[in-house]
Amino acid sequence: MKYHELKVEKQLKKNRVGRGISAGRGKTAGRGTKGQGARKSGGVRPGFEGGQMPLYMRLPHLRGFKSHKARSEVVYVDQLNNLPKSVIDNRALFEAGLVKSPHSKIKLLQRGELKTKKDVKLQLASTNAQEAIKKAGGSFSRVGRLPRPKSKVE
Numbered sequence: 244m245k246y247h248e249l250k251v252e253k254q255l256k257k258n259r260v261g262r263g264i265s266a267g268r269g270k271t272a273g274r275g276t277k278g279q280g281a282r283k284s285g286g287v288r289p290g291f292e293g294g295q296m297p298l299y300m301r302l303p304h305l306r307g308f309k310s311h312k313a314r315s316e317v318v319y320v321d322q323l324n325n326l327p328k329s330v331i332d333n334r335a336l337f338e339a340g341l342v343k344s345p346h347s348k349i350k351l352l353q354r355g356e357l358k359t360k361k362d363v364k365l366q367l368a369s370t371n372a373q374e375a376i377k378k379a380g381g382s383f384s385r386v387g388r389l390p391r392p393k394s395k396v397e
Contacts, residue, residue, distance in 0.1 A: 314348075332364045353371035353375055357379040357381070358379065363384070
């Protein structure tokens with residue numbers, strides 16, 4: 244590329260407003276007369292609609308919008324009786340077919356009774372479910388979700 248081959252955009256001169264009547268942008272300087280927009284620190288934030296619910300807040304309530312938040316999968320206490328392992332975690336529940344993915348968030352809820360001692364390591368559990376596990380002689384500990392394996396991009 245050579246100096247004479249450079250493409251240069253034409254620079255427009257900035258309008259200097261409020262410089263008298265003959266300048267063409269004098270007196271109110273394009274701000275109209277009085278009101279919020281005429282003041283020095285006037286105006287409203289982007290998206291403000293005078294107190295009406297703004298469009299960006301109304302849109303998610305319309306039909307067809309879905310939350311992208313990952314919903315937690317639910318497992319019940321009485322389902323743990325069928326598992327042969329004494330340590331219950333995401334992987335054990337996935338292998339038993341109780342959850343769709345070992346990487347999802349799992350919540351344990353109370354239903355029925357736990358007959359055997361189990362050490363449960365999950366993300367969430369209701370207080371009643373935790374009491375049922377302790378009553379059976381087991382323990383509950385809260386752990387983070389299993390991270391998804393990193394995919395190799397070639």
